[in-house]
Amino acid sequence: MTHLSLATLSSITSAAAPTYTRADLTPGIVHFGVGNFHRAHQAVYLDALFNSGEGHDWAIIGAGTRASDAAMRDVLRQQDWLTSVVEQEAGSSSAHITGVMVDYLEPGDSQSVIAALTNPAIRIVSLTITEGGYYIDPASQKFDPTHPDIAWDAAHFDTPKTAFGLILAGLVKRRDAGIAPFTVMSCDNIPGNGHVTENAIAGLAQLIDPALAEWVKSSVAFPNGMVDRITPATSDREKNLLAEHFGIEDGWPVFCESFKQWVLEDNFPAGRPALEKVGVQFVDDVAPYEHMKIRILNGGHATIAYPAGLLDIHFVHEAMEHPLVSAFLKKVESEEIIPIVPPVPDTDLNAYFALCERRFANPKIGDTIRRLALDGSNRQPKFIIPSALDRVRAGASVTGLALVSALWCRYCYGTTESGAVIEPNDPNWERLTAQAKRAKDDPCAWLEMSDIYGDLAQAPAFVAAFGTCLDFLWANGTRAALEAYLANRL
Template structure:
């Protein structure tokens, strides 16, 4: 099959083999700035927006993507060469592939190259919404205190160099200051990250920074900027070379960075927008008054479930999430964790069948065509455990409920942080706290509770005798018997 480079010029070449944008992209004006154009954004918000642009012919809700970090140079150059176009490949449960070219990203800027241009774009009166996927760690807060971390060297740089910022907080502060000085209307800052109360978190961390960097701006933000909470969901594994070559061979599309994802998608948003919003509800999003119960359900079941499968599976030598969940004992362990420890902490889920939701998660995790790499799921675990696992632990401790399954996962994480699986093979660990985690993991070989001394992750959890006892027992059992044997014993204890 003849191949063509994916770009505006060649777009019509693909119309007979995949769905392509049916709207005139040249007439689409950016009304949204999005920071962090990774795979998830392109499978989620950009997808929803692309579908909307097929309905709204005026086309004022295009996306201007922002590559914030030097690390983002590759995706920036890729999308720049492809005129913002990319292919979304949905891997259905039966193995079929649904492909479409997405056209909603109509502009793209690289912040390290020209930070002022990014600030000016955020401050442009056409921009009504600034959305974020900056990862859990991007919010720069301490789990121990819940407060903004001013010791971060990048934050210190932004405070000293406000006209050439590096962090999202520096950029947002300068953009909002410019909007105020120009007498412009406010804007909505919408987090799309996996944090409960993500809008509230974005607001708290930004205002913490602004109070130091530009204190006179605080009242204007309070009056003119909204921060709606949102729950986002779509499993989006990293794209691999096979995905790229298969797309080229079957569709003739030479796309340097397509996106693969599962068919399931969900976006629940609080309807609190300062300057108008797209009608995303017409393409499947759900607007509600209070998104927190939905967020808590997703974070403590789906995201925590991923972490459980990732840590246990990686130690046992599995490479992908589907491999891990198809181990019946791990699947039963996860099922028990969700039923015994998570479910009692969930409430306020009107219209949600929780049992069906939990069963659907096991099906989604088990999609053999997704092949979500475990090392991706386990990356930045130090930012994920405090959000996905520990809130359940703390609530269960408060209610005098079971914490043995969560304690087992934490113990497994401590052993995982030594850097080798149970077969003696090195683990690929990507974590901003990797050095500290490894040091504490080594110290835990003599005294298991050393791992719980990482206050930035565990807060005051080490003060709970109930949790410490469960964790220590699990640590010793895993060290002696390995993960699978321990999991079998725990699952059997529930049956008995």
């Protein structure tokens, strides 16, 4: 067993090691949210570029604002910021080690973070802070300037707590020192993530000084991007697999599929690494790609999450092996989601969905149903409700999507079909559980959450379909509901 560190790197033969020398790297990026997805995606692309001998002035400095960021920092510090990345397919597994991060600033030390952001060498600030980290009102999908975190930063601009407050403080320091602004690049799975990030930072600036907000909008670049790689959470399972199969002791390894995708707008006035040389696709308009991915892939995840959770299925690949769950996914996608996804350049949407099915079925990934079911109050308004609203406006059937929502409601009741307790799995779990209990006898009670359902809650076709589906679920159970839908009896 070899503990991962710079000192032991040369002795590790079971995993590909960086061909570049850490001492040759200089930072060009500050990244907020050094979680599993970042280390399996952005960091992997940069690692490939550095291994080619290019871009060594684009190393990463990590930053974070949450308690979990401190835990990640402590683990990675003990292994010199190195990460083991294990790519898994049904018939193969391979590991490599990335070394693109050269420092990780202590969460809560706002002055150190702002100082790093002021460094002229930093030309990109990137983020993976999850869909729920952008202070978006679920129904309007607009920035919420009344959130207490944002109000704090507006009132304590010298000691901000949020990523947006820190970024804005760094931008102001650079402006005042005559240093060109960095580019702010979201790597989160949000439609129009560049626009959303701009709205958050400019929205905070508006609370401080309207002129500052106008400067942000006119002077700072926020490219949109679509990111994709299935990356489950790390548990003892992954640590033990790494130790058993590769002989490496890593406190927080990343396991992922071999597939990865990154489509990005080329809007980087301060410069960028040559990521096109390692597979990043630069396009004029990301919207068609992200629309496809969010509706088909993420919508697909949401479609299987709740029936599988109610049936006590643990892993995603096990859900895909369940004939009712996999057939439910295929029918909802082929009849209700894919038909309303606009064309994507050089892409066959049905072939893309077939690829998603194969990825979901990968038995090596160990992705969990609980992860897919997490944070539905933030994810449903992005992945499911927009498709249902589009279909209602087109006068098309919404039975399948209404059943997806009904299954989410039933899941939030807090027990599976077997009676097992579902532990809280959403920041708003108490509220969701209370509404789900009311909705057992009155389905419309669930749709009263206008901040989640918006205009869809007023659409008679959806309200009727949802009520029928939820009543059937409570009367007959999840298996019977899936069978009825598949037989066109709902």
